[in-house]
Amino acid sequence: MKSKITTWNVNSLKVRLPQALDWLRQQQPDILALQETKLPDPDFPTLDIANAGYQSCFAGQKTYNGVAILSRLPASDLVTDLPGLDDPQRRVLGATIGGVRVLNLYIPNGQAVGSDKYAYKLAWLERLIAWVARECAAHPRLVMLGDFNIAPEDRDVHDPVAWAGQVLCSEPERAAFRRLQDLGLKDAFRLFPQQDRSFTQWDYRAAAFRRNLGLRIDHILVSPTLAAACTACWIDPAPRRLERPSDHAPVIAELNLDLN
DNA sequence: ATGGTGGCGCGGCCA
Numbered sequence: 001m002k003s004k005i006t007t008w009n010v011n012s013l014k015v016r017l018p019q020a021l022d023w024l025r026q027q028q029p030d031i032l033a034l035q036e037t038k039l040p041d042p043d044f045p046t047l048d049i050a051n052a053g054y055q056s057c058f059a060g061q062k063t064y065n066g067v068a069i070l071s072r073l074p075a076s077d078l079v080t081d082l083p084g085l086d087d088p089q090r091r092v093l094g095a096t097i098g099g100v101r102v103l104n105l106y107i108p109n110g111q112a113v114g115s116d117k118y119a120y121k122l123a124w125l126e127r128l129i130a131w132v133a134r135e136c137a138a139h140p141r142l143v144m145l146g147d148f149n150i151a152p153e154d155r156d157v158h159d160p161v162a163w164a165g166q167v168l169c170s171e172p173e174r175a176a177f178r179r180l181q182d183l184g185l186k187d188a189f190r191l192f193p194q195q196d197r198s199f200t201q202w203d204y205r206a207a208a209f210r211r212n213l214g215l216r217i218d219h220i221l222v223s224p225t226l227a228a229a230c231t232a233c234w235i236d237p238a239p240r241r242l243e244r245p246s247d248h249a250p251v252i253a254e255l256n257l258d259l260n
Numbered sequence: 261a262t263g264g265t266g267g268c269g270c271g272g273c274c275a
Contacts, residue, residue, distance in 0.1 A: 009263095010275085011266075012266090012267055012268080014267095014268095015267070036267095036275090038267070038268075062268085063267085063268055063269085063273090063274090064267095064268090064273090064274070109274080110273060111274080111275080118275095144268070149275095155269090162266095203264085203265075203275090204264085204265035204266050205264040205265045205266090206262085206263095206264055206265085208265095244266090247265090247266080247275080
């Protein structure tokens with residue numbers, strides 16, 4: 001039985017709810033991890049999502065950040081914080097669904113190298129790596145996905161020269177991504193041949209999407225056990241073409257796996 | 261053009 005595990009930074013679930021519901025109907029994923037929901041938990045559209053056939057779990061806040069997981073099967077063992085980091089920003093949602101440990105992340109953007117937000121991002125990544133190491137040890141079937149705000153390699157950047165050393169591409173950020181890979185996690189997208197200039201995010205400005213001036217910063221990382229079951233991984237650019245789109249496109253991993 | 265667009269929410273922050 002094939003399963004679809006997916007991620008999408010929707011940049012406001014309130015605005016993008018109709019698009020998200022359409023996308024669920026079209027793609028029929030088993031799991032959809034959302035980032036930048038920008039909703040307080042009492043405002044989460046649980047009922048609309050239930051009517052589409054999905055359960056919801058979420059960790060949200062007003063105006064900024066916010067993560068959620070929509071799934072066919074119920075979620076248990078929820079985690080909403082990095083252990084040891086007292087952080088009001090809602091960027092983490094861990095859950096166990098159908099025997100798979102799912103870590104949904106909205107990693108800090110970092111704004112600019114050298115800024116306070118960049119320092120926060122690097123400290124956050126340190127805490128993340130320590131936590132994920134323990135999660136990987138405890139859960140052979142693990143997927144870590146979301147908006148990483150890291151373009152892992154130059155081929156993930158439309159203009160690597162212009163972006164060299166900039167936030168999202170800097171060496172400390174890329175080193176953190178490699179440390180996640182050193183835990184055994186595989187970048188599902190790179191398990192398969194892909195077109196050159198494949199991206200998941202395009203700035204709203206300067207007609208960046210039309211010109212394909214994007215970055216690949218949304219990722220699905222899978223444990224060795226799940227990598228062996230992964231049969232495909234692709235980016236769906238269709239939602240980025242809609243009117244009033246998110247600046248991000250969804251990413252889909254298909255696995256030869258029974259969730260139960 | 262040291263800008264541009266979009267979300268939140270109504271001034272300024274964040275991406």
